Amino acid sequence: MRVIALSILVAFLLLGCGDKKPSKQLTANPAAGKKIAEQSCVGCHGLDGKGATDDIPNLAAQLQEYLVAAIQAYKEGKREHAALKDMANKLSEADALNVATYYANLPPLKGEQKPMQDIAEKGKAAAAVCASCHGEGGNSTTPGIPNLAGQQPVYFISAVKAYMDGAREMSSKEKQGMLAALNQVDVEAMALYFASQTPGKRAAPALGNVAAGEPLSANCGGCHGANGNSSDPKVPTLASQDPQYLVGAINAYQERSRKQEDMHTFLSNISTEGIANIAAYYSVQQAEPAEAKTISMKELAEKCDHCHGPGMDNPMMIFPKIRGQNKGYLVKALRAYRDNKRGSSPMHKMSLPYSEAVIESIAARYASQPPH
Known part of the structure; x- marks a missing residue:
């Protein structure tokens, strides 16, 4: 547990620890954002913000600032996806704000909440x-x-x-x-x-x-x-x-x-x-358990909730909502940070021990919770 708790806390800061919020103020236009979504986003994210498959993220009710930061990350190559990079490069700063605002203003999705196993x-x-x-x-x-x-x-x-x-x-x-x-x-x-x-x-x-x-x-x-x-x-x-x-x-x-x-x-x-x-x-030598106690995802998730939980808002950083997010997407995102395929701070580059089991369980836990 000694290494795991720290590493998992670090890993979930990764799910959206971004830079400071931009200082330049633009006026968002959700209607213009909807038109962009109809042209460029609907095939994967729908107009309702629901990912078309389990490994595509839901965007409905996601934080506006996080969506803007994600678009910028694709532009800068901090996230790897050729099609999204091309799409992001075609968006102006105002376009990115508008489409992010459109999806952020949508109501949270009411999907089936699947039971998870610790x-x-x-x-x-x-x-x-x-x-x-x-x-x-x-x-x-x-x-x-x-x-x-x-x-x-x-x-x-x-x-x-x-x-x-x-x-x-x-x-x-x-x-x-x-x-x-x-x-x-x-x-x-x-x-x-x-x-x-x-x-x-x-x-x-x-x-x-x-x-x-x-x-x-x-x-x-x-x-x-x-x-x-x-x-x-x-x-x-x-x-x-x-x-x-x-x-x-x-x-x-x-x-x-x-x-x-x-x-x-x-x-x-x-x-x-x-x-x-x-x-x-x-x-005849007495062995000690390699881990002090059985790992509890509940305990680890409580640490993640310091940043990703309901009502948490750090004005200096951007943390996405992950409750109710598609499990497949959460798994894919965590693997991408672990494998250094998403740009991130040095803390995020720490690898996860026992990676697949921990990633799978943490992702399942958050996917099973109602969105907020």
């Missing part, structure tokens, strides 16, 4: 398919099956991808089918769910020698952290892990069936006995 709920639901092997909450009690509870989320995502891509071998066609049914959002939501679960404590295993394994773990600690508790989202936690699984994983690196050059180097001279001792040592 990312925590989505992750828990997706993770249910894993419970038969990996245990409730990702705490495995089956020898040779890894713990998922408390695991670093980016590592989890990369490991699942390795199985999907065939870089890691799966033990059964049933597991292949389970993974094939998951999309990127499911995998990321699962990663966040498992990262917040508390790993159970393990008794000393029958294999290996815990005391002898500690000095052998010195090189491992450089990446995997003190006592096997990784602080790097890309590097797996080894603490509380199933010892037989660890032995199998180390053997796979030694045999190079798992590809990671540093691991090949560090493990090349470790004996069979040494491997068992390292596995025994890490299995």
